[in-house]
Amino acid sequence: MKTRLFFLFALLFLQAFTQNTVTGYILDEVSKEPLQGASVFYDGTTIGVVTNTDGYFSISTEKNITASLVITYFGFKNKVVSAVGKTSIGTIYLQEAVEQLNEVILEPDTWSREKKLRIFRNQFLGSTLPALKCKILNEDDVRLYYSKKEDVLYAFASKPILVQNKFLGYVLEYYLQDFEVRYKTNINGFRLTGSVFYAGTALFKELNGKVKQKYIKNRKITYFGSTLHFMRALSAKKLTEENFRIFKESLEVNPYEYYNVEKIGDDNTKVEQTLERLNVLYNRWSNSFVVVTQNTFNIDAYGNHSPVDVVLFGGDMGLLRIANTLPLNYEPVN
Incomplete structure (x- = not known):
């Protein structure tokens, strides 16, 4: 028993010793007050923490990671910083988000929202089997605009897009920065999708407290x-x-x-x-x-x-x- 306990302690100590930890403080840029409950996470991972009453956070990874560190707080603009090779990012000040009116669009949008939303779902979630098991929980927060002159569909979202994935067992918070579907006409006169581009930052969370066996199996198939x-x-x-x-x-x-x-x-x-x-x-x-x-x-x-x-x-x-x-x-x- 003593041998087993010592071996377990040695493993825990080694794991703690090899972790890479980054710390910092998140404050309001105007008042200089700490922002408690700000979310800090590595883009595209499940690794995330929240700040304490002093605006302080400490986030750790088992390996060195080059993904950006994303900082979000309701009512404030998101901040994306690089923490590569750092143990501290110091103090980060967040700017309050100013609610702006929708941009003035001189060209009328000729597509219905239903059509634009259908295309957005298909290009954002995909057309694979897992996509059939996905649902965007807050579609009303997604603004869509089709430019007939440019033949481009644009998407905007001031709030994170929440995706429930019942195939992989995750809830995804996606902070959309850019989304474009560009169309083209080929030599035969057929109109086709020319290119799809989207960019943003993402935080993954487990859908259930305990990971189900079907999620473990589906994740391996997907990987x-x-x-x-x-x-x-x-x-x-x-x-x-x-x-x-x-x-x-x-x-x-x-x-x-x-x-x-x-x-x-x-x-x-x-x-x-x-x-x-x-x-x-x-x-x-x-x-x-x-x-x-x-x-x-x-x-x-x-x-x-x-x-x-x-x-x-x-x-x-x-x-x-x-x-x-x-x-x-x-x-x-x-």
């Missing part, structure tokens, strides 16, 4: 073959072991013929993709491609790549939306 799985396998130089195959056009190549992978410390990896586009086949059924706008990018210990906008995914990976998104700190459970 394997995802962009998160790909980035982690690439960082660890285990693409082949993780059933990823790399192609230059239709010719299969050695996975690391066009990828240079260099470890930087224990928790970060520098990757160079020497060809602009590479095709990726996962487990013989998932066809995707990876396009880089600059040759080099970094991957942290959680599989989060940065800068985020230099790596673009198409094919099966490119079709995945919010409904198929897992927290960056997700780990498959055996």
Whole structure:
């Protein structure tokens, strides 16, 4: 019994010792008063805390993470800061959000809200099986506008979009910063979706207190073959072991013929993709491609790549939306 207790204590001490902790204070910019209950979380994860009566917070991760730290408080503008390599971000002042009238739109909107909302759901949540199990809980907070002149659908939200995902077992708070669906007409005169772009920050919360077995199973199904799985396998130089195959056009190549992978410390990896586009086949059924706008990018210990906008995914990976998104700190459970 003494041996077991000592072993347990040693494990707990090691875990506490290896945690990465960031602290700080959140205050009102005008009154300089502390903001109690402000939410502080790492973007795209389940890792979040709230401030105490002094506006103080302390947030910890088991590994170094490059995701931004997001600070939110009702009635105030959100703040996004980088905490990479820091143990403290000092004092952060939040500005009160000024309620503004809707922008004056000179061009009339010719689409009904029902049509715009249907397109928004499809492009934001996705069209996969998990999307059928998702519901936006506060659709009234989403403002939509279609510009006939630009042939673009825009979406805005001053409050976080709340998504209930009954496939993965999460409630997602998504702070939308930008959303655009651009259309184009091909040479045959058919009108098609040209591109979809959305950006924002997200906090994941468990849907239930106890994670159900079906959620554990669905999360594993969603993880394997995802962009998160790909980035982690690439960082660890285990693409082949993780059933990823790399192609230059239709010719299969050695996975690391066009990828240079260099470890930087224990928790970060520098990757160079020497060809602009590479095709990726996962487990013989998932066809995707990876396009880089600059040759080099970094991957942290959680599989989060940065800068985020230099790596673009198409094919099966490119079709995945919010409904198929897992927290960056997700780990498959055996």
